[in-house]
Amino acid sequence: MSAISNHILSESDLIEGCIKGDRQMQKLLYHRFSPKMYAVCLRYSGNSEDARDLLQEGFIKIFKNLCKYRGDGSFEGWIRRIFVNTSIEHFRKKVHLQNVTETQETSIEDKEWNVLDNLAEKDIMKMINELSPGYKAVFNMHVIEGYSHKEIADILGINEGTSKSQLARAKMVLKKMVENRLNKTSNNTVNL
Amino acid sequence: MDNVKNRMYNYETTPPEGVWKAIAAELDRNEVKVIPMVKTRNNTFYYIAAASVIIILFCLIFFTNRSSKSANEQLVTSSSNDKTQSDTEVNNNVIMTVPIEEKTILKNNTDTDELLAQNKLQKSGPNQKQNKEVIKKTDSTDNNLILSNTTSRYITIEGPQGQPVKVSSKMATLIDSSETKVSSKPVWNKKINEWREIMKSNTLTPTPGNFLDIVELTKTLKDNK
Numbered sequence: 034m035s036a037i038s039n040h041i042l043s044e045s046d047l048i049e050g051c052i053k054g055d056r057q058m059q060k061l062l063y064h065r066f067s068p069k070m071y072a073v074c075l076r077y078s079g080n081s082e083d084a085r086d087l088l089q090e091g092f093i094k095i096f097k098n099l100c101k102y103r104g105d106g107s108f109e110g111w112i113r114r115i116f117v118n119t120s121i122e123h124f125r126k127k128v129h130l131q132n133v134t135e136t137q138e139t140s141i142e143d144k145e146w147n148v149l150d151n152l153a154e155k156d157i158m159k160m161i162n163e164l165s166p167g168y169k170a171v172f173n174m175h176v177i178e179g180y181s182h183k184e185i186a187d188i189l190g191i192n193e194g195t196s197k198s199q200l201a202r203a204k205m206v207l208k209k210m211v212e213n214r215l216n217k218t219s220n221n222t223v224n225l
Numbered sequence: 226m227d228n229v230k231n232r233m234y235n236y237e238t239t240p241p242e243g244v245w246k247a248i249a250a251e252l253d254r255n256e257v258k259v260i261p262m263v264k265t266r267n268n269t270f271y272y273i274a275a276a277s278v279i280i281i282l283f284c285l286i287f288f289t290n291r292s293s294k295s296a297n298e299q300l301v302t303s304s305s306n307d308k309t310q311s312d313t314e315v316n317n318n319v320i321m322t323v324p325i326e327e328k329t330i331l332k333n334n335t336d337t338d339e340l341l342a343q344n345k346l347q348k349s350g351p352n353q354k355q356n357k358e359v360i361k362k363t364d365s366t367d368n369n370l371i372l373s374n375t376t377s378r379y380i381t382i383e384g385p386q387g388q389p390v391k392v393s394s395k396m397a398t399l400i401d402s403s404e405t406k407v408s409s410k411p412v413w414n415k416k417i418n419e420w421r422e423i424m425k426s427n428t429l430t431p432t433p434g435n436f437l438d439i440v441e442l443t444k445t446l447k448d449n450k
Protein backbone atom coordinates (compact mmCIF):
# COMPACT_ATOMS: atom_id res chain seq x y z
CA MET A 34 0.00 0.00 0.00
CA SER A 35 1.32 3.43 -0.87
CA ALA A 36 2.20 6.23 1.50
CA ILE A 37 -0.70 8.29 0.17
CA SER A 38 -3.33 5.75 1.13
CA ASN A 39 -1.70 5.59 4.56
CA HIS A 40 -2.35 9.27 5.07
CA ILE A 41 -5.87 9.15 3.62
CA LEU A 42 -6.97 6.59 6.14
CA SER A 43 -8.28 8.10 9.34
CA GLU A 44 -6.79 7.14 12.68
CA SER A 45 -10.00 5.48 13.83
CA ASP A 46 -10.21 3.33 10.68
CA LEU A 47 -6.65 2.32 11.21
CA ILE A 48 -7.30 1.38 14.83
CA GLU A 49 -10.45 -0.54 13.94
CA GLY A 50 -8.68 -2.48 11.23
CA CYS A 51 -5.78 -3.31 13.53
CA ILE A 52 -8.14 -4.55 16.27
CA LYS A 53 -9.80 -6.84 13.72
CA GLY A 54 -6.36 -8.25 12.95
CA ASP A 55 -6.14 -6.85 9.44
CA ARG A 56 -2.46 -7.27 8.61
CA GLN A 57 -2.56 -4.56 5.98
CA MET A 58 -3.90 -2.04 8.47
CA GLN A 59 -1.30 -3.06 10.97
CA LYS A 60 1.38 -2.50 8.38
CA LEU A 61 -0.02 0.97 7.66
CA LEU A 62 -0.03 1.83 11.34
CA TYR A 63 3.56 0.65 11.60
CA HIS A 64 4.65 2.77 8.68
CA ARG A 65 2.85 5.80 10.04
CA PHE A 66 4.41 5.76 13.49
CA SER A 67 7.63 3.76 13.19
CA PRO A 68 9.95 6.69 12.24
CA LYS A 69 9.00 8.67 15.33
CA MET A 70 9.00 5.67 17.59
CA TYR A 71 12.31 4.50 16.29
CA ALA A 72 13.72 7.88 17.26
CA VAL A 73 12.30 7.41 20.75
CA CYS A 74 13.87 3.96 20.98
CA LEU A 75 17.20 5.33 19.79
CA ARG A 76 17.11 8.09 22.35
CA TYR A 77 16.65 5.62 25.19
CA SER A 78 18.79 2.75 23.97
CA GLY A 79 21.69 4.61 22.44
CA ASN A 80 22.38 2.04 19.75
CA SER A 81 20.55 0.87 16.64
CA GLU A 82 20.53 -2.83 17.60
CA ASP A 83 18.68 -2.32 20.87
CA ALA A 84 16.48 0.32 19.24
CA ARG A 85 15.42 -2.18 16.59
CA ASP A 86 14.49 -4.75 19.25
CA LEU A 87 12.56 -2.12 21.19
CA LEU A 88 10.70 -1.03 18.09
CA GLN A 89 9.62 -4.59 17.38
CA GLU A 90 8.63 -5.30 20.98
CA GLY A 91 6.74 -2.02 21.24
CA PHE A 92 4.67 -2.57 18.10
CA ILE A 93 3.74 -6.11 19.14
CA LYS A 94 2.54 -4.71 22.47
CA ILE A 95 0.54 -2.08 20.64
CA PHE A 96 -1.20 -4.57 18.34
CA LYS A 97 -2.01 -6.85 21.25
CA ASN A 98 -3.36 -4.08 23.46
CA LEU A 99 -4.97 -1.84 20.89
CA CYS A 100 -8.45 -2.84 22.07
CA LYS A 101 -7.60 -1.22 25.43
CA TYR A 102 -7.19 2.19 23.85
CA ARG A 103 -10.31 4.19 24.73
CA GLY A 104 -9.54 7.32 22.76
CA ASP A 105 -9.19 9.52 25.84
CA GLY A 106 -5.90 11.13 24.82
CA SER A 107 -4.07 11.36 21.54
CA PHE A 108 -3.34 8.06 19.86
CA GLU A 109 0.25 9.03 19.23
CA GLY A 110 0.66 9.88 22.92
CA TRP A 111 -0.67 6.44 23.85
CA ILE A 112 1.74 4.76 21.45
CA ARG A 113 4.66 6.86 22.63
CA ARG A 114 3.93 5.99 26.24
CA ILE A 115 4.08 2.29 25.39
CA PHE A 116 7.44 2.77 23.71
CA VAL A 117 8.84 4.79 26.58
CA ASN A 118 7.68 2.19 29.09
CA THR A 119 9.09 -0.62 26.96
CA SER A 120 12.41 1.19 26.72
CA ILE A 121 12.53 1.89 30.45
CA GLU A 122 11.60 -1.70 31.23
CA HIS A 123 14.31 -2.91 28.89
CA PHE A 124 17.01 -0.78 30.42
CA ARG A 125 15.88 -0.76 34.02
CA LYS A 126 18.78 -2.98 35.00
CA LYS A 127 21.25 -0.63 33.41
CA VAL A 128 19.91 2.39 35.21
CA HIS A 129 21.75 2.72 38.49
CA LEU A 130 20.73 6.01 39.91
CA GLN A 131 22.77 7.85 42.49
CA ASN A 132 21.25 10.26 44.94
CA VAL A 133 22.71 13.74 44.73
CA THR A 134 21.72 16.84 46.61
CA GLU A 135 18.78 18.69 45.15
CA THR A 136 20.63 22.03 45.26
CA GLN A 137 22.63 20.92 42.27
CA GLU A 138 19.55 21.04 40.11
CA THR A 139 19.33 24.81 40.12
CA SER A 140 22.91 25.23 39.04
CA ILE A 141 21.97 25.50 35.34
CA GLU A 142 19.73 28.24 34.08
CA ASP A 143 17.28 27.52 31.31
CA LYS A 144 18.68 30.35 29.18
CA GLU A 145 21.98 28.48 29.03
CA TRP A 146 20.22 25.79 27.02
CA ASN A 147 19.78 28.13 24.11
CA VAL A 148 23.08 26.86 22.78
CA LEU A 149 21.31 23.60 21.92
CA ASP A 150 19.01 25.45 19.54
CA ASN A 151 21.88 25.88 17.17
CA LEU A 152 22.50 22.15 17.00
CA ALA A 153 20.77 19.73 14.67
CA GLU A 154 18.52 17.04 16.08
CA LYS A 155 20.97 14.39 15.04
CA ASP A 156 23.75 16.07 17.01
CA ILE A 157 21.56 16.53 20.06
CA MET A 158 20.62 12.87 19.83
CA LYS A 159 24.28 11.93 19.72
CA MET A 160 25.00 13.95 22.84
CA ILE A 161 22.05 12.51 24.69
CA ASN A 162 23.25 9.03 23.88
CA GLU A 163 26.63 9.85 25.38
CA LEU A 164 24.98 10.35 28.77
CA SER A 165 25.01 7.55 31.31
CA PRO A 166 21.82 5.39 31.29
CA GLY A 167 20.44 7.02 34.45
CA TYR A 168 20.93 10.56 33.28
CA LYS A 169 19.68 9.72 29.81
CA ALA A 170 16.46 8.14 31.11
CA VAL A 171 15.58 11.02 33.40
CA PHE A 172 16.54 13.67 30.81
CA ASN A 173 14.50 12.03 28.07
CA MET A 174 11.49 11.50 30.27
CA HIS A 175 11.44 14.94 31.85
CA VAL A 176 12.79 17.29 29.17
CA ILE A 177 11.55 15.65 25.98
CA GLU A 178 8.55 13.48 26.96
CA GLY A 179 7.35 15.92 29.61
CA TYR A 180 6.95 13.50 32.54
CA SER A 181 6.85 15.05 35.97
CA HIS A 182 9.46 14.07 38.54
CA LYS A 183 6.80 12.18 40.44
CA GLU A 184 5.90 10.14 37.38
CA ILE A 185 9.58 9.47 36.68
CA ALA A 186 10.08 8.40 40.28
CA ASP A 187 7.16 6.00 40.05
CA ILE A 188 8.25 4.49 36.76
CA LEU A 189 11.92 4.12 37.65
CA GLY A 190 11.27 3.14 41.28
CA ILE A 191 13.22 6.04 42.76
CA ASN A 192 12.26 9.04 44.83
CA GLU A 193 11.53 12.45 43.36
CA GLY A 194 14.69 13.99 44.80
CA THR A 195 16.82 11.47 42.99
CA SER A 196 15.01 12.18 39.74
CA LYS A 197 15.66 15.90 40.13
CA SER A 198 19.30 15.44 40.95
CA GLN A 199 19.79 13.05 38.03
CA LEU A 200 18.30 15.64 35.73
CA ALA A 201 20.57 18.33 37.11
CA ARG A 202 23.61 16.20 36.53
CA ALA A 203 22.47 15.27 33.05
CA LYS A 204 22.07 18.94 32.20
CA MET A 205 25.53 19.74 33.54
CA VAL A 206 27.12 17.00 31.48
CA LEU A 207 25.24 18.09 28.38
CA LYS A 208 26.27 21.70 28.93
CA LYS A 209 29.91 20.64 29.07
CA MET A 210 29.46 18.64 25.92
CA VAL A 211 27.93 21.62 24.11
CA GLU A 212 30.70 23.94 25.34
CA ASN A 213 33.36 21.52 24.18
CA ARG A 214 31.66 21.22 20.85
CA LEU A 215 31.36 24.97 20.47
CA ASN A 216 35.01 25.41 21.44
CA LYS A 217 36.01 22.86 18.85
CA THR A 218 34.02 24.59 16.10
CA SER A 219 35.41 28.00 17.06
CA ASN A 220 38.95 26.60 17.04
CA ASN A 221 38.32 25.08 13.63
CA THR A 222 37.07 28.41 12.22
CA VAL A 223 40.08 30.24 13.69
CA ASN A 224 42.46 27.73 12.14
CA LEU A 225 40.79 28.12 8.78
CA MET B 226 14.51 24.88 25.74
CA ASP B 227 10.98 24.32 24.47
CA ASN B 228 12.29 24.56 20.99
CA VAL B 229 14.76 21.75 21.64
CA LYS B 230 12.03 19.74 23.31
CA ASN B 231 9.65 20.05 20.36
CA ARG B 232 12.33 19.29 17.84
CA MET B 233 13.43 16.20 19.70
CA TYR B 234 9.86 15.14 20.41
CA ASN B 235 8.93 15.12 16.75
CA TYR B 236 12.25 13.87 15.51
CA GLU B 237 11.93 10.99 13.04
CA THR B 238 14.44 8.44 11.83
CA THR B 239 13.94 5.77 9.24
CA PRO B 240 13.75 2.44 10.99
CA PRO B 241 15.88 -0.43 9.72
CA GLU B 242 14.40 -2.74 7.13
CA GLY B 243 12.95 -6.06 8.08
CA VAL B 244 11.40 -4.89 11.36
CA TRP B 245 7.87 -5.11 9.97
CA LYS B 246 8.49 -8.66 8.70
CA ALA B 247 9.69 -9.69 12.13
CA ILE B 248 6.63 -8.09 13.75
CA ALA B 249 4.26 -9.79 11.28
CA ALA B 250 5.92 -13.15 11.88
CA GLU B 251 5.64 -12.68 15.64
CA LEU B 252 1.96 -11.75 15.33
CA ASP B 253 1.29 -14.83 13.19
CA ARG B 254 2.96 -17.04 15.78
CA ASN B 255 0.92 -15.50 18.57
CA GLU B 256 -2.35 -15.93 16.68
CA VAL B 257 -1.69 -19.64 16.30
CA LYS B 258 -0.70 -19.97 19.93
CA VAL B 259 -3.48 -17.99 21.54
CA ILE B 260 -6.68 -19.94 20.88
CA PRO B 261 -7.15 -22.69 23.43
CA MET B 262 -9.90 -24.86 21.91
CA VAL B 263 -10.51 -27.03 24.92
CA LYS B 264 -10.43 -25.69 28.38
CA THR B 265 -8.09 -27.73 30.50
CA ARG B 266 -10.00 -29.60 33.13
CA ASN B 267 -9.09 -30.25 36.65
CA ASN B 268 -8.98 -34.04 36.69
CA THR B 269 -8.76 -34.27 40.47
CA PHE B 270 -12.48 -33.74 40.80
CA TYR B 271 -13.22 -36.63 38.43
CA TYR B 272 -10.78 -38.94 40.20
CA ILE B 273 -12.43 -38.18 43.56
CA ALA B 274 -15.91 -38.71 42.10
CA ALA B 275 -14.90 -42.05 40.56
CA ALA B 276 -13.28 -43.18 43.80
CA SER B 277 -16.38 -42.29 45.84
CA VAL B 278 -18.66 -44.14 43.39
CA ILE B 279 -16.47 -47.23 43.67
CA ILE B 280 -16.47 -47.02 47.47
CA ILE B 281 -20.26 -46.60 47.59
CA LEU B 282 -20.77 -49.55 45.24
CA PHE B 283 -18.41 -51.69 47.27
CA CYS B 284 -20.23 -50.82 50.50
CA LEU B 285 -23.61 -51.52 48.93
CA ILE B 286 -22.53 -54.93 47.65
CA PHE B 287 -20.80 -55.79 50.90
CA PHE B 288 -23.74 -54.93 53.15
CA THR B 289 -26.31 -56.43 50.79
CA ASN B 290 -24.42 -59.72 50.84
CA ARG B 291 -24.14 -59.63 54.58
CA SER B 292 -27.79 -58.91 55.16
CA SER B 293 -28.88 -61.63 52.72
CA LYS B 294 -26.55 -64.12 54.37
CA SER B 295 -27.79 -63.28 57.82
CA ALA B 296 -31.37 -63.51 56.61
CA ASN B 297 -30.68 -67.00 55.29
CA GLU B 298 -29.07 -68.03 58.51
CA GLN B 299 -31.94 -66.66 60.48
CA LEU B 300 -34.24 -68.72 58.36
CA VAL B 301 -32.19 -71.80 59.09
CA THR B 302 -32.03 -71.21 62.79
CA SER B 303 -35.52 -69.92 63.17
CA SER B 304 -36.94 -73.33 62.35
CA SER B 305 -34.90 -74.93 65.09
CA ASN B 306 -35.43 -72.02 67.40
CA ASP B 307 -39.17 -72.15 66.95
CA LYS B 308 -39.20 -75.66 68.09
CA THR B 309 -36.76 -75.03 70.83
CA GLN B 310 -38.67 -72.07 72.08
CA SER B 311 -41.91 -73.93 71.96
CA ASP B 312 -40.33 -76.54 74.09
CA THR B 313 -38.72 -74.11 76.45
CA GLU B 314 -41.78 -74.02 78.59
CA VAL B 315 -41.43 -77.69 79.27
CA ASN B 316 -37.79 -78.16 78.69
CA ASN B 317 -34.87 -77.57 80.95
CA ASN B 318 -32.17 -76.81 78.50
CA VAL B 319 -29.59 -74.19 78.30
CA ILE B 320 -28.42 -73.07 74.94
CA MET B 321 -25.30 -71.13 74.50
CA THR B 322 -25.33 -69.26 71.31
CA VAL B 323 -22.09 -67.82 70.16
CA PRO B 324 -21.22 -66.03 66.99
CA ILE B 325 -20.44 -67.82 63.80
CA GLU B 326 -17.77 -70.47 63.68
CA GLU B 327 -18.19 -71.07 67.32
CA LYS B 328 -20.33 -73.72 68.74
CA THR B 329 -23.59 -73.73 70.50
CA ILE B 330 -23.65 -75.78 73.57
CA LEU B 331 -26.85 -77.26 74.59
CA LYS B 332 -27.00 -78.58 78.02
CA ASN B 333 -29.68 -80.94 78.88
CA ASN B 334 -30.86 -80.13 82.27
CA THR B 335 -33.68 -81.50 84.25
CA ASP B 336 -33.96 -78.74 86.81
CA THR B 337 -33.89 -75.66 84.69
CA ASP B 338 -37.07 -73.75 84.14
CA GLU B 339 -36.29 -71.85 81.06
CA LEU B 340 -34.54 -72.20 77.83
CA LEU B 341 -33.29 -69.03 76.48
CA ALA B 342 -32.20 -69.32 73.02
CA GLN B 343 -31.77 -66.37 70.90
CA ASN B 344 -29.95 -67.99 68.18
CA LYS B 345 -29.02 -65.01 66.12
CA LEU B 346 -26.50 -66.07 63.68
CA GLN B 347 -25.87 -62.83 61.96
CA LYS B 348 -22.32 -62.18 61.32
CA SER B 349 -22.52 -58.67 59.92
CA GLY B 350 -21.18 -55.54 61.63
CA PRO B 351 -23.84 -53.97 63.82
CA ASN B 352 -25.80 -57.21 64.05
CA GLN B 353 -22.80 -58.98 65.34
CA LYS B 354 -23.11 -57.12 68.60
CA GLN B 355 -26.71 -58.11 68.84
CA ASN B 356 -25.66 -61.64 68.41
CA LYS B 357 -25.20 -61.98 72.12
CA GLU B 358 -24.65 -64.92 74.19
CA VAL B 359 -27.63 -65.93 76.11
CA ILE B 360 -26.71 -68.23 78.82
CA LYS B 361 -28.95 -69.43 81.50
CA LYS B 362 -27.32 -71.88 83.73
CA THR B 363 -29.01 -74.07 86.18
CA ASP B 364 -27.95 -76.95 88.33
CA SER B 365 -27.45 -79.90 86.15
CA THR B 366 -27.60 -83.53 87.03
CA ASP B 367 -27.13 -85.00 83.68
CA ASN B 368 -24.88 -83.10 81.39
CA ASN B 369 -25.20 -84.27 77.91
CA LEU B 370 -23.59 -81.69 75.84
CA ILE B 371 -25.09 -81.02 72.54
CA LEU B 372 -22.67 -79.14 70.47
CA SER B 373 -24.07 -77.59 67.42
CA ASN B 374 -22.24 -75.94 64.67
CA THR B 375 -24.37 -72.94 63.98
CA THR B 376 -23.16 -72.54 60.45
CA SER B 377 -24.65 -75.89 59.49
CA ARG B 378 -27.98 -77.49 60.08
CA TYR B 379 -26.39 -80.24 62.11
CA ILE B 380 -25.55 -80.50 65.74
CA THR B 381 -22.80 -82.54 67.23
CA ILE B 382 -23.91 -84.47 70.26
CA GLU B 383 -21.43 -85.70 72.73
CA GLY B 384 -22.04 -89.31 73.42
CA PRO B 385 -21.55 -91.14 76.75
CA GLN B 386 -17.94 -91.97 75.89
CA GLY B 387 -17.38 -88.47 74.75
CA GLN B 388 -17.51 -89.36 71.11
CA PRO B 389 -19.05 -86.75 68.81
CA VAL B 390 -22.34 -87.70 67.20
CA LYS B 391 -23.67 -85.49 64.47
CA VAL B 392 -27.45 -85.14 64.22
CA SER B 393 -29.77 -82.64 62.66
CA SER B 394 -30.98 -79.77 64.77
CA LYS B 395 -34.51 -81.09 64.48
CA MET B 396 -33.36 -84.38 65.78
CA ALA B 397 -31.62 -82.70 68.65
CA THR B 398 -34.82 -80.92 69.49
CA LEU B 399 -36.65 -84.17 69.49
CA ILE B 400 -34.04 -85.71 71.74
CA ASP B 401 -34.34 -82.82 74.10
CA SER B 402 -38.05 -83.04 74.17
CA SER B 403 -37.81 -86.73 74.98
CA GLU B 404 -36.22 -85.88 78.29
CA THR B 405 -38.95 -83.62 79.40
CA LYS B 406 -41.17 -84.65 82.21
CA VAL B 407 -44.33 -83.73 80.51
CA SER B 408 -44.74 -85.13 77.11
CA SER B 409 -47.59 -84.45 74.83
CA LYS B 410 -47.07 -87.56 72.77
CA PRO B 411 -45.88 -90.57 74.72
CA VAL B 412 -45.68 -92.76 71.64
CA TRP B 413 -43.20 -90.42 70.06
CA ASN B 414 -41.32 -90.03 73.27
CA LYS B 415 -40.87 -93.74 73.45
CA LYS B 416 -39.58 -93.91 69.94
CA ILE B 417 -37.31 -91.01 70.45
CA ASN B 418 -35.92 -92.51 73.60
CA GLU B 419 -35.15 -95.61 71.69
CA TRP B 420 -33.39 -93.64 68.97
CA ARG B 421 -31.56 -91.69 71.56
CA GLU B 422 -30.23 -94.77 73.26
CA ILE B 423 -29.15 -96.16 69.96
CA MET B 424 -27.45 -93.01 68.94
CA LYS B 425 -25.72 -92.64 72.24
CA SER B 426 -24.22 -96.04 71.87
CA ASN B 427 -23.59 -95.61 68.19
CA THR B 428 -20.23 -94.50 66.97
CA LEU B 429 -21.44 -93.88 63.46
CA THR B 430 -21.87 -90.34 62.45
CA PRO B 431 -25.30 -89.89 60.96
CA THR B 432 -25.77 -87.96 57.84
CA PRO B 433 -28.97 -87.31 55.96
CA GLY B 434 -27.96 -90.24 53.79
CA ASN B 435 -27.30 -92.78 56.49
CA PHE B 436 -29.90 -91.73 59.00
CA LEU B 437 -32.41 -94.22 57.64
CA ASP B 438 -29.69 -96.87 57.69
CA ILE B 439 -29.30 -96.27 61.39
CA VAL B 440 -33.02 -96.72 61.85
CA GLU B 441 -32.78 -99.90 59.84
CA LEU B 442 -29.88 -101.04 61.96
CA THR B 443 -31.88 -100.38 65.04
CA LYS B 444 -34.59 -102.66 63.82
CA THR B 445 -32.09 -105.36 63.03
CA LEU B 446 -30.54 -105.10 66.47
CA LYS B 447 -33.96 -105.30 68.01
CA ASP B 448 -34.72 -108.41 66.04
CA ASN B 449 -31.45 -109.90 67.07
CA LYS B 450 -32.26 -109.27 70.69
